[in-house]
Amino acid sequence: MHVEHHPLVSEFPELRDQIHVLKTGNAHFAKLFDEYENVDKAVCRAEDGLEALSDVALEDMKKQRLQLKDKLYGLLTASN
Secondary structure, three states: OOOOOOOHHHHOHHHHHHHHHHHHHOHHHHHHHHHHHHHHHHHHHHHOOOOOOOHHHHHHHHHHHHHHHHHHHHHHHHOO
16 A cells, blocks of 8 residues: 655645745754654655654654644744
8 A cells, every 4th residue: 555645746736936945944843844754755655664763653653743844834824
C-alpha cells in the first residue's frame, strides 16, 4: 500500500504563490520548509514499510510534521 505524502503546496493550495515567495526570499521559512519535506517523506517511507520505525517514533515524527506545518502556516499567514 502506498501512502500519499503531504507536500506543503497540496496542504495549502491557496497559498501556493506565497509559499514560493517565502521559500525563495526567507531563509527561516526555507529551512522550516525543507525540514517539513524531509520529515514528511520519512513518515511516508515508514508508513509504506520502506523504513522500520517503532510506533512511538512514527507518532513523534507525525507530531513534528504537524508542528512544522503549524509554524509554516503561521509564517505564510503573517506575511499576507
